Amino acid sequence: MEVRAEKPEDVEAIRQINMAAFGREDEANLVDQLRGVSSTLSFVAVESGHVVGHVFFSPVAIAGKCPDNLLVLGLAPVAVLPGYQRQGIGALLIQQSLEECSRLGCKAVVVLGHPEYYPRFGFISAKEKRLKCEYPIPNEAFMVLELEPDALENCVGTVKYRSEFDQLE
Ligand SMILES: CC(C)(COP(=O)(O)OP(=O)(O)OC[C@H]1O[C@@H](n2cnc3c(N)ncnc32)[C@H](O)[C@@H]1OP(=O)(O)O)[C@@H](O)C(=O)NCCC(=O)NCCS
DSSP: OEEEEOOGGGHHHHHHHHHHHHTSSHHHHHHHHHTTSTTOEEEEEEETTEEEEEEEEEEOEEEEEOOTTOOEEEEEEEEEOGGGTTSSHHHHHHHHHHHHHHHTTOOEEEEESOTTTGGGGTOEEGGGGTEEESSOOOGGGEEEEESSTTTTTTOEEEEEOOGGGGGOO
C-alpha cells in the first residue's frame, strides 16, 4: 500500500470514500469546501491502484496564547472504504501522513476522535497541553500530538477549527 498526496484525479474517489465511510455527504462536502485553502493537506492510501483511504488536515487557530507562526493542523476527516477497514490501512495512512505534515513544517496536530484509537500514534489528551476544544465534547476525545518536542510550550487556549466545520454535527 502506498500513501501519497492527493492528485486532481483523486477528487471523486475521495468523495466516495468519505460518503461510504461516514454514511452521509457532510464530510465529503467539507473536504470539497476546504480543498485548496491555504495550509490544508490531503493524502490518500492506494491499494493495488485503487484509492481506498483518505485523510485531510486543515489549519486551526488557538484563541488564547500561541506564537503566530506556529503551524498547528487539525486532522479531519479520516476515512477508509468500509470493505478495507480493520486491515491497518487507516493506521498506515495516519502514521505516514503525520510524518509528511512534520516534513512540511507543521509543529502539532489536534484530533477530535476516539480516545482508544489515536494514542497509538502518540496523541495525548489536549488538556495536558493546556488546550481545549471549542466544541462541547468530552475532554478525552480531544487530543494533540506535538511533531516537534515542546512545540506547544508557549501555547494555551481554545482550539478553533475553520468555520466550515461548524456545519458538521
Ligand atoms: C477510523 C478509520 C479511518 C480507521 O481505519 P482502519 O483502516 O479501519 O484502521 P486500522 O485497520 O488501522 O485500525 C483499526 C482499529 O481502529 C479501531 N477503530 C476503527 N474505527 C473505530 C471507531 N469508529 N471507533 C473506535 N475504534 C475504531 C478498531 O477498533 C481497530 O482497533 P484494533 O486494531 O485495536 O482492533 C475507519 O474505520 C473509518 O473510515 N471509519 C469511519 C469514519 C470515521 O469514523 N472516521 C474517524 C472520525 S474522523
